[in-house]
Amino acid sequence: MEISGSAFNSGLNAIQAGQRRVDQAATEIASNTLPQAPVETPPAQQVNPSPSGAANTQADLAESLVALNVGKTEVQAGAKVVETADEVLGTLIDTRA
Structure with missing residues (x-):
């Protein structure tokens, strides 16, 4: 029973x-x-007026989109762990009953 609880906790x-x-x-x-x-x-206070600010913003946006997809995959993997733990627990209960 402890193994199943641990799996549920890991998935959650x-x-x-x-x-x-x-x-x-x-x-x-x-x-x-x-x-x-x-x-x-x-203009006197501009250190290096260049379009690098736009490139920096695009890089930040790309990193954020990657993190969004990683988070989505992490949630899906956790849900699969919970689902599998539920199936294992159901099998254990069926075996003991």
Whole structure:
């Protein structure tokens, strides 16, 4: 019985960790894609005016999308662990009954 409980806990922990990852990635994606008010910087204070800021934002967005997919896969794997533990427990109960 302890093995099954451990499997349920592992599956639940994976689901919760995946959900946290999805939530964080979704927040990062939303903050990167929402229009923001432009900040005017005087030319004298510009260190290196280049389009690298847009590339940096695209890299951040790509990383967030990857994290979103990793979280989704983590939730699916955790759900499969819980499902399998449920099937094993059902088999054990059928065997003992």
